[in-house]
Amino acid sequence: MTAVGVIRGTTTDRRAVVPLLRRLRSGEGQADPLPIWEELRALGDVVPAPWGGYFVTGYEACSQVLRGRNWLAPDFAWQARQSDTARWREPATQEMTRTLSRLNAPEHTVQRRALGNLFDRRTLEVMRPQIAGHVTRLLDRLDVQLRTHGEADFVGTVGDRLPIHTVGRWLAIPAEHYPHILDFTHRQVHAQELLPTKSELAVSARATLEMRTFFTGLIAHRRAHPGDDVLTGWIRHWDAQFPHDRAAADQMLYDLTMFITIASLETTATLLTNAVWLLTQDPARADWLRRHPEHVDDAIEEVLRYDPPIHLNSRYAADDTVLAGVPVAKDAIVHVLYGAANHDPRRNENPHVFDIRRKGSHLTFGGGAHYCLGAALARMEARLLLTELLERFPTLRPTAAPTYAGRMVFRRITSLKVTT
Numbered sequence: 045m046t047a048v049g050v051i052r053g054t055t056t057d058r059r060a061v062v063p064l065l066r067r068l069r070s071g072e073g074q075a076d077p078l079p080i081w082e083e084l085r086a087l088g089d090v091v092p093a094p095w096g097g098y099f100v101t102g103y104e105a106c107s108q109v110l111r112g113r114n115w116l117a118p119d120f121a122w123q124a125r126q127s128d129t130a131r132w133r134e135p136a137t138q139e140m141t142r143t144l145s146r147l148n149a150p151e152h153t154v155q156r157r158a159l160g161n162l163f164d165r166r167t168l169e170v171m172r173p174q175i176a177g178h179v180t181r182l183l184d185r186l187d188v189q190l191r192t193h194g195e196a197d198f199v200g201t202v203g204d205r206l207p208i209h210t211v212g213r214w215l216a217i218p219a220e221h222y223p224h225i226l227d228f229t230h231r232q233v234h235a236q237e238l239l240p241t242k243s244e245l246a247v248s249a250r251a252t253l254e255m256r257t258f259f260t261g262l263i264a265h266r267r268a269h270p271g272d273d274v275l276t277g278w279i280r281h282w283d284a285q286f287p288h289d290r291a292a293a294d295q296m297l298y299d300l301t302m303f304i305t306i307a308s309l310e311t312t313a314t315l316l317t318n319a320v321w322l323l324t325q326d327p328a329r330a331d332w333l334r335r336h337p338e339h340v341d342d343a344i345e346e347v348l349r350y351d352p353p354i355h356l357n358s359r360y361a362a363d364d365t366v367l368a369g370v371p372v373a374k375d376a377i378v379h380v381l382y383g384a385a386n387h388d389p390r391r392n393e394n395p396h397v398f399d400i401r402r403k404g405s406h407l408t409f410g411g412g413a414h415y416c417l418g419a420a421l422a423r424m425e426a427r428l429l430l431t432e433l434l435e436r437f438p439t440l441r442p443t444a445a446p447t448y449a450g451r452m453v454f455r456r457i458t459s460l461k462v463t464t
């Protein structure tokens with residue numbers, strides 16, 4: 045393995061990152077993680093983590109991990125080899141470990157092949173008018189709230205809702221279930237955080253049970269009442285793969301349906317709200333984009349680069365290796381920091397400047413075998429929303445900075461108050 049980029053001084057002190065991690069999780073860090081990412085990168089491209097393993101901060105090194113065949117997702121086999129087995133036996137963690145994001149070849153390849161390109165051009169063309177309809181209805185509600193109260197919360201009114209309406213319709217889930225799905229998604233996510241507390245894991249465990257009950261019921265109901273929707277197609281496919289083992293087919297269907305649904309919600313909601321925050325906090329920026337709608341896609345890519353909805357993702361080394369000059373032992377875990385990578389000045393010049401026309405690069409949807417399956421859908425939701433929002437609300441602006449959940453992996457904006 046070759047080292048990448050200009051290797052800068054790497055600390056060997058495993059405690060060096062502790063205060064930075066604490067800040068990253070704090071209110072201050074959630075509101076503005078940029079200086080912390082900067083400080084982390086100043087420690088090196090590959091920085092030792094306090095519990096063993098490493099944080100990867102540089103763009104090239106992160107890209108190498110995400111795309112390299114010798115870096116694997118921390119699956120059940122890896123977890124079984126760890127000394128802190130109690131952490132990995134948590135029910136909510138186990139539930140996530142069966143999903144695509146924690147599988148390696150050959151299981152991962154089989155599932156990705158079966159899913160294919162979920163949001164190809166033809167599917168997106170069918171979905172476009174449906175999503176446009178959701179956008180119009182949600183913006184109508186925003187309009188009513190702004191007229192009635194002079195102010196509205198963009199997150200509760202639009203940002204959190206567009207993704208569940210989009211994916212719910214795609215999977216043919218009745219709308220009455222959307223609030224419950226959003227609720228257990230927000231609670232389940234703790235188990236996927238970097239250092240969840242015991243009480244957070246307990247919250248996740250309860251949410252996991254609700255999630256399992258909901259999706260198992262959904263699949264059973266769809267089996268009894270098949271339609272022409274994507275879930276019915278998955279049921280046919282996996283029943284044919286497991287003709288004599290209904291339980292195995294049901295388990296696979298549950299893992300896929302549950303994971304694809306929850307993977308699509310907070311991530312896209314954060315993109316949408318970030319876009320509104322980053323564009324409308326500077327009225328001249330929003331006005332420019334309104335007059336140049338041909339740059340909406342560029343604006344979305346810059347929002348994705350500037351503040352990625354997922355901050356961190358983990359892989360482990362399949363063999364002894366060297367990453368950016370740092371020896372990494374077989375089985376050591378590495379945490380890819382998407383935000384730090386996207387703000388690496390060796391990749392994106394003046395990275396802390398939000399510049400719609402920069403044509404920069406980002407790793408926000410990951411890379412390699414696990415590259416996000418919903419990237420095209422998230423981009424389409426953002427495009428349809430921003431285009432109509434800028435046109436209908438030319439003077440929309442935030443009345444305060446957004447508030448954030450105290451997370452380190454999955455960024456979540458809990459509120460963004462706006463007015464016109």
Ligand code: HEM
Pocket residue numbers: 110144145146156211303304305307308309311312315352353354357408409410411412413414415416417418419421422
């Ligand atoms: C802005 C919105 C989104 C962001 C930032 C995002 C980000 C990511 C990231 C970082 C990964 C991990 C990639 C890796 O490990 O290299 C991922 C995986 C995944 N995403 Fe997304 N995602 C978004 C929206 C969606 C949507 C809308 C869906 C589905 C409708 C979706 C479904 C998935 C799935 C199924 C995976 C697992 C892929 C695998 O492990 O093979 N995501 N996403």
